Amino acid sequence: MADVAAVAGVSHQTVSRVLNDHPSVRAATRDRVLAAIDELGYRRNSAARALVTSRSATLGVLTTGSALFGPTSTLLAVEAAARDRGYFVSVATLSTYDTDTMHQALEHFMAQGVDGIVVIAPHDEVAAAVESFRAPVPVVVVAALDADVSDGGSEQDRGPRTMSVAVDQRAGARRATEHLLDLGHRDVVHLAGPSAWFDARERAAGWREALVARGITPARPRVCSWSAGDGYAAGRDLAEAVVAGEGPTAVLAGNDQLALGLLRALWERGVRVPDDVSVIGFDDVAGAAYFVPPLTTVRQHFAELGARSVAMVLAALAGEPVALERIEPELVIRSSTAPPP
Incomplete structure (x- = not known):
């Protein structure tokens, strides 16, 4: 950043403002900084940025190894929504869903320093394992969680930062x-x-x-x-x-x-x-x-499902209240239905 500042003839702080899209930078100055970035081939040091901000700008996404349309479409939608919000995703796909395997994957995300986790949890084993994991970051489960998923537990039994979003x-x-x-x-x-x-x-x-x-x-x-x-x-x-x-x-x-x-x-x-x-x-x-x-x-509107999942994680990171969300599906009528004979 110091090299960029020297080439552009601006301060280190101005380069930082440009990189973070701060509105107070004049257009001509912004263009000069961006030209210097292009000339020098500058790239952000994500590790250094994480040390300064205590944020990695990365979300963990845990999903099954299934190629089924619903889970796959949800995964793609979450990744696209995260990218739109300036986040990258780290993906773990599992073929077995026992508690130990699930917890190992979640601990791997913790070791990577992810800011939050989205779990595409289409069935009981996945959701139950996630419910028993006390994550220090927000966790959004893409499923209609029953209150009794964790062995008859109630909402109070869940992890304090576990939320869910689902198509109805x-x-x-x-x-x-x-x-x-x-x-x-x-x-x-x-x-x-x-x-x-x-x-x-x-x-x-x-x-x-x-x-x-x-x-x-x-x-x-x-x-x-x-x-x-x-x-x-x-x-x-x-x-x-x-x-x-x-x-x-x-x-x-x-x-x-x-x-x-x-x-x-x-x-x-x-x-x-x-x-x-x-x-x-x-x-x-x-x-x-x-x-x-x-x-x-x-x-099912998967793009909206992905966007809401990511938005829920980021809202929790900002300390905003979040609640269970349901997305309305759409009936598409074609010619395979008609009055009975």
Whole structure:
């Protein structure tokens, strides 16, 4: 910085103001400093800056090793939002979620001196391990944390700086089911995701609530993985029931991959969508509009989820009050749904 100041003919403090976008620097002076920076190839010394400010401008992001659409999209959104706010991210992906492994990853972040942590926690094991870790920095969990995640504990049992943000999965599934009911369907089957996943439980709850509100007793959902293969297997059974005149007229799939497999199975058996059975997915993956037929689905706004996660960490660092946040999903209606036959 001293070299930059000498070339630009300004003080060390002026160079610092330019680097920190201080509004009191005149435009001509700023341009002169930036030209000197470019000429000298100056780069900030992040380690030295961290010593002065006690901040590393780095956030830790802990996620599963899954390639599933939701966790991956959330990770990309958090990284982009952090960059927009002048932060870098240090990412740890885990394939096992036991407490020791999770705590080792979190301790690694502490050793790096991260300013805060975002945990993409789609299921119980991840959230429980994070809940039991007393981090000295703000931790935001991207999941709808139950109050009893930590062995029946309450909000007071959680780490003092643990917060959460999530897309309202229950509202999305409820809205999707209501769309089918409004079309006239009464027999709506749900292909649910794994029960250890928060999103799967919330979506099943939303489906159930919508049916009960209309005086319909829900059948037990069929629990699957998140894969198209499981959707295909379930679809073969449902197709046979439909052909026999005993099947549902509508299906809410736990995600778009399940819906994709389901559509293939129905097509193979000659069951027409939406003429014989309506199908709704969840996520609005890239390409959902080009399924055959184009898939009605629930869109999650991942960019907003990432932005709010990062904003929550930074608000906590600034000592501002933060609370649980829910982001409203959007029902995207395409041609895979229609009135029942």
